[in-house]
Amino acid sequence: MPLKTGDEYVASIEALDLEANVLGEPSRGLAGHALVRPSLRAVAVTYDCAHDNEVGALFRVHSPLTGEQVNRFTHLHQSAADLVDKVLMQRHCGNRTGCCFQRCVGLDAANAVYSVTYECDRALGTGYHRRFRDYWAWVQREDLVVAGAMTDPKGDRGRRPSEQADPDLYLRVVDRQPDGVVVRGAKFHQTGMLNSHEIIVMPTLALRPGEEDWAVCFALPVDAPGVHYVLGRQASDTRKLEGDPVDVGNPTFGGQEVLTVFDDVFVPAERVFLDGEVDWSGPLVERFAAYHRQSYGGCKVGVGDVLIGATALIAEMNGVARASHVRDKLVEMIHLNETLFACGVACSARGLPTAAGNYLVDLLLANVCKLNVTRFPYEMARLATDVAGGLLGTLPAARELDDPEVGPYVRKYLAAAGGWDPLQRMKVLRLIENLVAGAGAVAYLIESMHGAGSPMAQRIMIGRQGDVAAKVELARKLLGIPPNNHS
């Protein structure tokens, strides 16, 4: 049944009852685990929004694949307007959760695999596209969360996959059988993996002849035999175990990143979408990265809105909201945030159809978007820290307010401007702390730097797509300089 509710989604993840190592212990019941539950709630928002009276129309969309309404988080973009709506949807989810809501990776993987399998089949006569269409129609009908897995451990980054001391440092096919393949390797930083129903695995780089075993793309259920999970730590994560909704900063929501290991896992043939076609690994990586670089023009902006709001609120509580330098810092934060949004919208509005029919973002502008994302949230975090003041790093625990001896002192000396209660001031400071230095900074800062590729990857793409030669022509013609036939 398409369009699950958040509660139905949560129940479906509880029923899966995956096992993962969490803080050194094999753990089950993860859907209720204090370190995992906040991320489950964040994904649930993507479901509930489809039923929301105000924003539901943005989240519901007609699928030509199934002929039914589906959640936009499973949609194959049918127009540039669809690409823009994706960014609007992501900004809204960032506003509602103040964190990574995890569901975009599978969406971006699906749109990349859809067009690449079509072109691969057309060039080589393979049969991957029909398989993928059937698979994705099922995902849409069931309204599933699909984790997208790209980043291999990479070992010695100066060496190709086959030159590594351990060839498993890039995920690869270790056996080919009549009815499928056996894969071995790992993927780092897997966003939302423990909250997902399915995984799409893709290669991490453009592969060359001789590297066929690493050129593999496939899908699996998260509970496939041989798949192991290790939850990544986040700054201040054990505050979630203390049960205090103030000190965690974001009382309801959070993100999640997981090391995922594939220990000789069998993938049935109908779930294999690339196996050895090295020439198609590059386009797959490039398109997935471009879609996810576009995504950041929505989600990071949505979280940025929350940070700007918290910064304005703490300025009011600190009694400095009218100071001209504070107002100017807020204007600068808005300017930076809206610049990211403008990039996300621009690369979407300039999107074009692929040969398969779904739409792809403008590659140059998507990379410009992400390169700005590697910088602007850091500057916004700096400005928020500036306005919030030193209490951001030295605030006592919220439970001190209830201590019979020191509680009255803490209340007295945390007195805020405008009669604001000290507890409310604590909440705002903790939310800012969460985003600039705590668990939320994993997604808002570190992921802004490295997620969807580190800055150098965007610079390489901008160098390729920027067409400097055409710009030289412009300058040459304007100046009446003839072409140099000697070079």
Ligand code: SF4
């Ligand atoms: Fe979505 Fe942003 Fe999280 Fe990526 S980082 S999964 S785009 S919310």
